Amino acid sequence: MGAVLTDLPKPDCPLRTEEIAVVARVPLFSGLPPESLPAILAEAKVVRHPRGRTLFRQGDEARALYVLLEGQVGLTGSVKGSETVVEILDAGEAFIIAAVLTGKPFLMGATALTQCRVLELPREPLLDAIMGSPCLALSMLTSLARHFRMLVREVKALKLQTASQRLAAYLLGLTPKRRGSAILKLPHNKGVIARRVGVRAETLSRVFATLRDQGVVIDGNTVAIVDVARLSRFCHEGDDVV
Amino acid sequence: MGAVLTDLPKPDCPLRTEEIAVVARVPLFSGLPPESLPAILAEAKVVRHPRGRTLFRQGDEARALYVLLEGQVGLTGSVKGSETVVEILDAGEAFIIAAVLTGKPFLMGATALTQCRVLELPREPLLDAIMGSPCLALSMLTSLARHFRMLVREVKALKLQTASQRLAAYLLGLTPKRRGSAILKLPHNKGVIARRVGVRAETLSRVFATLRDQGVVIDGNTVAIVDVARLSRFCHEGDDVV
DNA sequence: CCGTCGGATTGACGGTGGTCAAACCCGGCC
DNA sequence: GGCCGGGTTTGACCACCGTCAATCCGACGG
Numbered sequence: 377m378g379a380v381l382t383d384l385p386k387p388d389c390p391l392r393t394e395e396i397a398v399v400a401r402v403p404l405f406s407g408l409p410p411e412s413l414p415a416i417l418a419e420a421k422v423v424r425h426p427r428g429r430t431l432f433r434q435g436d437e438a439r440a441l442y443v444l445l446e447g448q449v450g451l452t453g454s455v456k457g458s459e460t461v462v463e464i465l466d467a468g469e470a471f472i473i474a475a476v477l478t479g480k481p482f483l484m485g486a487t488a489l490t491q492c493r494v495l496e497l498p499r500e501p502l503l504d505a506i507m508g509s510p511c512l513a514l515s516m517l518t519s520l521a522r523h524f525r526m527l528v529r530e531v532k533a534l535k536l537q538t539a540s541q542r543l544a545a546y547l548l549g550l551t552p553k554r555r556g557s558a559i560l561k562l563p564h565n566k567g568v569i570a571r572r573v574g575v576r577a578e579t580l581s582r583v584f585a586t587l588r589d590q591g592v593v594i595d596g597n598t599v600a601i602v603d604v605a606r607l608s609r610f611c612h613e614g615d616d617v618v
Numbered sequence: 619m620g621a622v623l624t625d626l627p628k629p630d631c632p633l634r635t636e637e638i639a640v641v642a643r644v645p646l647f648s649g650l651p652p653e654s655l656p657a658i659l660a661e662a663k664v665v666r667h668p669r670g671r672t673l674f675r676q677g678d679e680a681r682a683l684y685v686l687l688e689g690q691v692g693l694t695g696s697v698k699g700s701e702t703v704v705e706i707l708d709a710g711e712a713f714i715i716a717a718v719l720t721g722k723p724f725l726m727g728a729t730a731l732t733q734c735r736v737l738e739l740p741r742e743p744l745l746d747a748i749m750g751s752p753c754l755a756l757s758m759l760t761s762l763a764r765h766f767r768m769l770v771r772e773v774k775a776l777k778l779q780t781a782s783q784r785l786a787a788y789l790l791g792l793t794p795k796r797r798g799s800a801i802l803k804l805p806h807n808k809g810v811i812a813r814r815v816g817v818r819a820e821t822l823s824r825v826f827a828t829l830r831d832q833g834v835v836i837d838g839n840t841v842a843i844v845d846v847a848r849l850s851r852f853c854h855e856g857d858d859v860v
Numbered sequence: 861c862c863g864t865c866g867g868a869t870t871g872a873c874g875g876t877g878g879t880c881a882a883a884c885c886c887g888g889c890c
Numbered sequence: 891g892g893c894c895g896g897g898t899t900t901g902a903c904c905a906c907c908g909t910c911a912a913t914c915c916g917a918c919g920g
Contacts, residue, residue, distance in 0.1 A: 453773070453778070454774075455774060455775075460777040460778055462770060477763040478760065478763050480767070483774070484770060503756075506759070508752065509752075510751075510752055513759065514749065517755065517759055518719055518720065521716035523766065524762060525716050527770065527773060528725045530769075531776065532695035532697060535702040536696070538876075565897065565898090566897075567898085575878085579878070583877090612697065612698055809867070819867085820869075820910095824869090824870085
């Protein structure tokens with residue numbers, strides 16, 4: 377495969393050498409022997425998407441694995457009418473591994489939340505690569521396992537916690553701090569966050585208000601958490617315990 | 619209770635050849651070359667559990683992969699106090715793949731819903747086997763992917779559907795039929811089903827009552843669905859459409 | 861036969877969060 | 891400036907579901 381087509385004006389383009397270097401730092405590929413990368417990426421392409429673009433829709437056939445190189449993507453699920461955000465991805469994450477492997481239609485659609493750059497690995501060569509490289513297989517297993525555990529947390533939260541607790545958990549996920557106070561910027565508009573947390577935008581607004589009792593102060597898209605440890609206690613304890 | 623002492627003197631025992639034959643038919647291993655099985659299973663053991671036994675608890679360290687050979691197991695998640703059923707497994711399923719791979723503590727506990735037989739594959743040899751057998755790796759990826767997609771469905775259902783729609787979906791999952799009518803037996807007691815669907819037992823009772831309008835008749839643990847296609851429409855359409 | 865126990869149902873009540881509507885805020889644009 | 895549009899907030903209302911309690915039912919053991 378000739379990898380030296382220098383410039384391409386189109387949104388779709390084959391990988392250039394500098395892009396391969398970027399891809400090599402993605403967790404999914406970082407454990408691989410460097411010389412095996414070009415083979416895996418031979419049929420891959422990089423696509424740029426503007427903010428708001430739909431990458432694919434729920435129900436479409438999964439023909440490629442996607443790796444987010446830059447920007448943010450939201451995975452949304454819809455049931456006749458209303459829509460929710462199942463997961464929000466940051467740069468470096470691979471997504472819809474499960475759909476590609478099972479060869480079944482997407483259960484979620486994907487929307488660019490910011491301008492972004494996405495690597496697309498067609499299904500067939502990917503499966504070949506997995507069969508040929510135990511290391512890649514383990515990488516994919518690990519990546520899928522991490523997302524799986526996020527979903528398990530999500531299911532538990534949806535079944536057992538209130539909206540305020542889920543929002544608190546979401547906020548805590550935005551800061552690495554485990555105690556003390558924290559100030560952070562919301563990474564998306566509130567409508568997206570609401571669907572992510574599993575409530576309507578109106579409810580999110582009210583829930584933010586009630587979280588003031590837990591030491592959460594909001595102004596625009598800036599949030600101040602007075603005591604991270606206390607907020608953490610709030611979302612793990614039963615509602616009765618303040 | 620103690621009538622089976624003759625089969626197995628101890629709850630734990632190494633695999634016998636006839637058991638290897640059973641394991642070979644489990645989907646996770648069925649694609650493997652038969653001669654590779656004994657190596658993988660060298661350090662595995664089979665454990666019997668009585669109904670109600672806790673196999674492991676949420677928070678425990680994941681030291682082995684579990685494969686359900688016979689019986690039913692419920693995976694439960696708890697958040698300070700209340701508990702929910704995240705997944706119910708039937709014979710042939712592997713479980714907690716994700717926890718074993720990431721090496722992190724279980725996010726869920728496991729309880730035997732019936733008497734059951736479980737294969738336990740210790741973590742280290744399993745990882746070795748994966749690295750050595752691309753075929754096994756792909757099997758595990760496929761298995762994990764299938765469970766992943768079940769969880770995605772679950773998250774979407776919890777966020778976007780009412781309790782009646784989730785119960786309807788659960789009932790539809792119990793029959794292979796896509797149209798016509800169906801009669802089925804509930805495979806668990808109603809408390810377990812309630813936690814599976816994500817409601818209290820009291821609510822489940824009432825929801826069953828409301829589903830009569832959708833052609834669902836319940837008597838004890840027997841359920842009759844007058845029109846499967848109609849019920850299917852009910853849980854995919856918006857609530858307004860009767 | 862009766863008492864007990866666990867599961868299931870029914871009733872009454874209240875809280876959480878969805879719905880609909882109006883108001884509000886703020887940046888872009890004519 | 892005034893106008894517009896999207897995102898956000900607020901208010902009023904109520905459906906859905908959780909909670910607590912009483913009751914019912916079948917299985918089991920006395």
